[in-house]
Amino acid sequence: MDKITKIRVEELPPDSPYMQPFRFFYIQNGTEKSWDLLKVHDSVSIVIFNRTSKKLIFVKQFRPAVYHGIVTSSGGSLENIDLKKYPPKIGITLELCGGMEDKENLSSVEIAREEVLEECGFDIPVDRFNQVFKYKSGVGPSGASQTMFYCEVTEADRKTAGGGVDNELIDVVECSLKDAKKYISKGVINNSPPNFLLGIQWFLDQYPKKSKEVPQCACSN
Numbered sequence: 001m002d003k004i005t006k007i008r009v010e011e012l013p014p015d016s017p018y019m020q021p022f023r024f025f026y027i028q029n030g031t032e033k034s035w036d037l038l039k040v041h042d043s044v045s046i047v048i049f050n051r052t053s054k055k056l057i058f059v060k061q062f063r064p065a066v067y068h069g070i071v072t073s074s075g076g077s078l079e080n081i082d083l084k085k086y087p088p089k090i091g092i093t094l095e096l097c098g099g100m101e102d103k104e105n106l107s108s109v110e111i112a113r114e115e116v117l118e119e120c121g122f123d124i125p126v127d128r129f130n131q132v133f134k135y136k137s138g139v140g141p142s143g144a145s146q147t148m149f150y151c152e153v154t155e156a157d158r159k160t161a162g163g164g165v166d167n168e169l170i171d172v173v174e175c176s177l178k179d180a181k182k183y184i185s186k187g188v189i190n191n192s193p194p195n196f197l198l199g200i201q202w203f204l205d206q207y208p209k210k211s212k213e214v215p216q217c218a219c220s221n
Ligand SMILES: O=c1ccn([C@@H]2O[C@H](COP(=O)(O)OP(=O)(O)O[C@H]3O[C@H](CO)[C@@H](O)[C@H](O)[C@H]3O)[C@@H](O)[C@H]2O)c(=O)[nH]1
Pocket: 018, 043, 044, 045, 095, 096, 097, 098, 099, 100, 101, 115, 137, 166, 167, 168, 193, 195
């Protein structure tokens, strides 16, 4: 996954299927203003609990934006990058399974179902997904929405090893509740987004402290 070479950047052409940059103008209380925006797809993320192993299921992948952010914020440049100083593994994240809502004919929960199958290998019918949150994934350059679902799986639901589709390279990892709690208790979390922290904290809040069993999620779609 971290065998990455020939890194370079260039300006975004206008035909990107992933994002459209533009400038938004407005007058607020008599003052002319503008804001530079990025139109991006809404997305879904899924907190997955494996009832067989009693572990949470996460995904690991190389994220160019995270790599770029780490390199440039520490004074590095993407021009002739020194891969020894900035090994690509620093751009590998630990995240909830999730993806873009880029298919107009599919609802959010149908996209979530596809992502769980493609990225993690579990084939789960949509009625086993519960929506837990819907929020803005950003409020600065992008105001896209993200819907977070909860889904329980067992080994009987496993259809493939996961890993993503097309060119995706995704590692599926199982994490004990103890390790998940420890991870989000760190003050500085370099390689995970806020929805990951929210999803784990939400799950741990549901988990009954005195019982060994995790209850079915009580929230409704
Ligand atoms: O510029 C790009 C963008 C995407 N891809 C491809 O498109 C795929 C998109 O994968 P998908 O799983 O649909 O989306 P994610 O990259 O996982 O990201 C989405 O899902 C995440 C779920 O939590 C959110 O955090 C993000 O904002 C949202 O874009 C990627 O893996 C790449 O293969 C590219 O090749 N180039």
